[in-house]
Amino acid sequence: MLNLTDEAFRDTIGTIDERGKRKFIFPKKPSGKFYEYRKWVSYFLLAILIANPFIKVNGNQFMMFNILERRFNIFGFPFWPQDLYLFVISMLVGVVFIILFTVIFGRIFCGWICPQTIFLEMVFRRIEYWIDGDRGAQTRLAKQEWNAEKIRKRVTKWFVFFLISFGIANVFLAYLVGSDTLILMMEQGPILQASNFIALLIFTAVFYFVFVSFREQVCIIACPYGRLQGVLLDNKSINVAYDFVRGEKEMGRAKFNKKEDRTITGKGDCIDCHQCVHVCPMGIDIRNGTQLECTNCTACIDECDTIMESVGLPKGLIRYATEDEIEKKAPFKFTARMKGYTTVLLILMSVFIGMLFLRTDVEATILRLPGQLFQHKGDKISNVYTYKIVNKTMKEYSNIHFELMDQKGKISNVGNRHFKIIKEGISQGTLFIEIDEVLLESDKTKVKIGVYNGKELLETTTTNFLGPRSFN
Numbered sequence: 001m002l003n004l005t006d007e008a009f010r011d012t013i014g015t016i017d018e019r020g021k022r023k024f025i026f027p028k029k030p031s032g033k034f035y036e037y038r039k040w041v042s043y044f045l046l047a048i049l050i051a052n053p054f055i056k057v058n059g060n061q062f063m064m065f066n067i068l069e070r071r072f073n074i075f076g077f078p079f080w081p082q083d084l085y086l087f088v089i090s091m092l093v094g095v096v097f098i099i100l101f102t103v104i105f106g107r108i109f110c111g112w113i114c115p116q117t118i119f120l121e122m123v124f125r126r127i128e129y130w131i132d133g134d135r136g137a138q139t140r141l142a143k144q145e146w147n148a149e150k151i152r153k154r155v156t157k158w159f160v161f162f163l164i165s166f167g168i169a170n171v172f173l174a175y176l177v178g179s180d181t182l183i184l185m186m187e188q189g190p191i192l193q194a195s196n197f198i199a200l201l202i203f204t205a206v207f208y209f210v211f212v213s214f215r216e217q218v219c220i221i222a223c224p225y226g227r228l229q230g231v232l233l234d235n236k237s238i239n240v241a242y243d244f245v246r247g248e249k250e251m252g253r254a255k256f257n258k259k260e261d262r263t264i265t266g267k268g269d270c271i272d273c274h275q276c277v278h279v280c281p282m283g284i285d286i287r288n289g290t291q292l293e294c295t296n297c298t299a300c301i302d303e304c305d306t307i308m309e310s311v312g313l314p315k316g317l318i319r320y321a322t323e324d325e326i327e328k329k330a331p332f333k334f335t336a337r338m339k340g341y342t343t344v345l346l347i348l349m350s351v352f353i354g355m356l357f358l359r360t361d362v363e364a365t366i367l368r369l370p371g372q373l374f375q376h377k378g379d380k381i382s383n384v385y386t387y388k389i390v391n392k393t394m395k396e397y398s399n400i401h402f403e404l405m406d407q408k409g410k411i412s413n414v415g416n417r418h419f420k421i422i423k424e425g426i427s428q429g430t431l432f433i434e435i436d437e438v439l440l441e442s443d444k445t446k447v448k449i450g451v452y453n454g455k456e457l458l459e460t461t462t463t464n465f466l467g468p469r470s471f472n
Contacts, residue, residue: 013220013293014283024142025216027125028135028279032302041112042122049115053174053182059394059423065175071424077356078392078424082363089352096348098225100341102232106239110225111297116210116218119168121281121297124161124211131157135278161212162204169203216282220293230292235323236335240296242270242287242318243326253287256311269313276300276318286318362397362421362458363390364451369430374466380409380434381467388428389451389459391421397453402431405448405460409435433465440467 017023055062057076064073072079072087079087101109110117131153132138144150174182177196190197210218219226233239247253247270254262256271270287277285279300282293286300304318324330366387375382391397398420402411413419414430421427433447444464451459 014280015216015220015293022217023283025281025283026135026138026142027281027283027299028275028303029129030279030299030302032306034298034302038112038298039122042118045113045115045118046122050171053171053179061178061180063175064178066177068177080363080390080392082390083359083392086352086355086359089348089355093345093348093352096341096345099228099232100338100345102229103234103237103338103341106233106237107226107229107294107296108238110219110295111240114295116223117295117297120211120215123164125281127160127164128157131160158212162208165208165211166200166204168207169200172203172207173200216293219282219295226292233290234337235327236333238320238322238332239290240286240294240298240301240318241290241321241323241326242276243316243321244287244289245326247287247317258311262313269308269317271307271311273307275303275307279303290323360459361391361393362451363392364388364449364459364461366402366431366449366461366463368464368466374468376437377434379436379438381437381440381465382432382434383465385431385433385463386428387431388426389421391423391425391427394423396423396425397421397458399452399454400427400458401452403450403452404433404435405450407435407445407447407465408439409433409447411449435465435467437467440465443467443469 015023015025052063053061055076060076060078061073062076064071066072070081074090079090098109128138132141141150141153170182173196176199181196185193185196185200214222247268249262249268250266252268253270253272254265254267256273260267262269276287277283279302280286281297281299282295284291284293286294298320301318301320305315308315308317322330322332325332364387366385369384369386372384387402389400399418400421401418402413404411410433412432412434414432419427419429435445435447444466446462447465448460448462450457451461
């Protein structure tokens with residue numbers, strides 16, 4: 001670990017000043033190898049994020065999280081309230097995967113994959129650099145009086161940010177209520193779709209507030225993952241790290257002097273230029289070691305490599321590395337802790353895949369009507385039941401009926417014997433089951449019922465059939 005005589009930075013965060021007031025960050029525009037990689041990754045993920053709710057697989061939206069109706073689509077696979085156990089396991093798989101990923105690679109998710117970071121750094125900040133200029137220009141503009149130039153730039157930026165926030169809100173709403181509902185709202189207008197339109201305005205306001213004002217505070221204050229990393233990271237996790245052994249050496253940091261040989265003077269390779277601090281979007285000094293605010297965005301790596309190259313020193317003073325690698329020169333090792341998380345992840349994935357194979361597209365539930373006893377109808381015994389059939393597919397079934405599969409008897413629906421179920425629909429009703437009394441072996445017989453669409457067997461279910469107690 002980095003030994004510091006002054007660790008006051010651990011009691012503060014980079015976005016709060018000495019008086020406890022918000023301090024806005026004006027990071028220097030990053031550039032370099034990792035930043036170029038991040039741009040391509042970000043644009044690819046943005047394309048996926050925007051396209052996901054508008055892609056259909058077998059008639060199902062590719063990704064949808066309709067909380068109000070308790071309907072979820074993940075990778076085009078529909079989850080209904082009856083599939084809650086599958087949804088819970090899939091969420092557990094995601095959580096364990098993120099935990100394992102964090103234990104190994106630190107907060108690389110935050111810097112490279114998180115939508116908050118991608119939108120802020122690759123969309124809103126890039127527009128800000130275009131309108132307001134780089135770090136110095138933004139700082140001067142913030143202190144500048146409200147003259148014509150400042151008003152023009154602020155109004156232009158805020159208007160563009162509002163339009164982008166409105167677009168993001170539309171995509172977000174498509175995830176929640178479905179792209180078909182979103183398109184219907186556009187066609188019918190805000191009056192006929194008042195509730196969805198109000199939700200759209202609320203989401204727009206939230207996104208606008210986050211990306212105009214709240215910004216990096218989301219990662220520091222609101223996001224639970226930032227707190228979780230403190231528990232998950234250890235000396236063997238790969239992070240964006242400052243090589244303090246090389247940077248400090250015996251004499252510590254010192255300004256660069258091209259006339260001296262730092263290997264002789266004992267000064268560290270860090271020339272104390274503060275460029276890694278200026279470029280950090282979280283306002284921290286990476287040289288203080290691993291910190292809560294760091295999102296592993298690699299901006300400091302690119303900036304430090306550029307400085308090292310310009311002064312003729314080796315790159316990699318800030319790099320992806322474990323603390324053990326920096327301090328003890330120990331290579332990365334897949335630890336027992338990592339193996340344990342991997343085992344748990346594989347078990348959960350196996351359970352999830354197995355349950356997916358057991359899941360049916362049509363689910364039927366048949367239950368005896370509460371409080372009703374059996375009835376004698378000549379030589380036959382009759383019981384009354386309620387049924388509920390859920391069609392989880394985008395296909396309509398028009399010839400649904402029931403048949404007893406392991407008993408001789410008769411099933412009679414209240415209403416038509418054959419009925420239909422619309423796509424993603426539910427059918428409920430009442431039916432009678434009649435069985436000859438001589439075929440009943442006890443007062444409670446389990447019967448197996450098949451749900452057919454014409455001659456196609458869609459689902460089987462079981463229920464109890466009550467009859468008179470046998471004294472044989």
